[in-house]
Amino acid sequence: MTLRAAVLGHPISHSKSPALHRAAYAYLGVDYAYSATDVTEAALPEFMRRVRDEARADGSWRGLSVTMPLKTAMVAEVDEVRGVARALGVVNTVAFESDAGAPRLVAYNTDVAGIVNALRHAGAAPAPTAAVLGGGGTAAAAIAALKELGSVSAAVFVRDVGRAAEARAASAAVGLPIQVLPLAGAAAAVAAADVVISTLPPRAADTLAGELADLPAGDHYPGRLPGTGGPGVLLDVAYDPWPSRIAAAWQDAGGTVVPGLEMLIYQAVEQVRLFTGLGQAMPAGVIDVMCDAVGAPRRVF
Template sequence: MSRRAAVLGHPIGHSKSPALHLAAYAQLGEDIGYSAIDVTEESLPAFMASIRGEEGWRGLSVTMPLKKAMVREVDEVRGVARVLGVINTVVFDGEGGSGRRIGYNTDVAGIVNALRNAGAAEAPAAAVLGGGGTAAAAVAALQELGATSVDVYVRDTGRAAEARAAARGLAMDIAVRPMTEAVTGMLAADVVISTLPPRAADGMAAELEQLGRATQGVLLDVAYDPWPSRIAAAWRNGGGKVVPGLEMLLYQAVEQVRHFTGREDAASAEVIDVMCDAVGAPRRVF
């Protein structure tokens, strides 16, 4: 029986997940197909119902705007995803779409490992740009890196439900502030995580460029296309360290491959190397 997995989201044509996963499965000798499927939040229930009886499904990667909505489509939520209420990974328990559907969040591990690989082992002062599902994962990751509080910057301070819920579930202090204060907060932070869509931080980049002040923390920009983003370029030009969003994507995908194959060696250096090669990312130094 052919086995398969897929990434769901809207829009989805730009996704690099198929390249990452297929490279990993080839290296591991696993016969698992992996595709990108355009699914909107409105069409998600119908899609999940349509695959209920289909055999061969191993798992689903879940991207925007489906991470919160997917919670309603699974039978069980495990790990940090239970606290966050945000899922980016669905694993089918047993072979086939008729098995139990287990929800996980591998974004947290993706952020933590990307930052640690860049040398950011601690984050006592932290800032997050954006307040949605990925921001919730960022809050959890920052706590794992030692932060006891986090400043979250959003365009509308009344619309940061996912980030607030994450902080509440983690018993972590959170301050939700207007995006107009973001640059000041970024300059004072040890670690900044931008969860904004591509080009949404261009205004802040322009402000940084005009200020001409030195940047000294680490910036992880989860948006990876185009790269470098304007905010990443401005941060690096100011002297700060930048972590590409592709790093986060890589490390969260490693965890998904481990879930979909059931193999612990999915996180081996050899597998990570071929995944890096598949998306043009520098190989890791182990």
């Protein structure tokens, strides 16, 4: 029997998740069909009802990758939320388990691990001073990731300071104090951070990119940070188009840039572990074929 998994979101045609997952399953020699399915938030309950019916009928479903705008709405559609996802109220992964022969849907958040591993691989400083751009579901994962990396606080820059509920909830849940500030005029503060995580949609940080490019070389400048002994790291979770304007401005100034594709790869590795049930027994070579599938450099450890 061919087993099934899919990535859900709206829009979804740009997603690289199918390439990543299909490469992994081919390498592992397991018969999985992985598709991209466009689902709006309004359509999610009916879609999940159909998925449950199909899982009950033939047991073929193994997992769902969940992207925007469904990361919060999916919480109401599963039977259990585990790990950091329970604290955040934001999920990006649903694994199918069997409970007395019936499907049991269990949700996780692998975005946190994706961010942590992408930043560590890029050489981010331990216990970094930190800034997050955006205040939604991915920003919540970023706040949890910064807590794991040892940050003691974070500045969260948003377009509307009245619309950062998910970031504030994540702060309370993981115990990382945040200050929510307007994105406008944030360039100097952003440039001074050891780690910056942009969770904004493509092009939403273009104005900030221009402000960064206009900063004078000196006390607050990416790659020339006083007292750090090295460049700051920018992770931009948007990966299409690439490079984004903010990534280009950061790199031009000497900073280290981590494309969102890196986060996507690392979170997908965790999803494959959950969907296949291999856990830590998954062969190390899987990540290399996943990198090959999306044109990313292979890992060097």
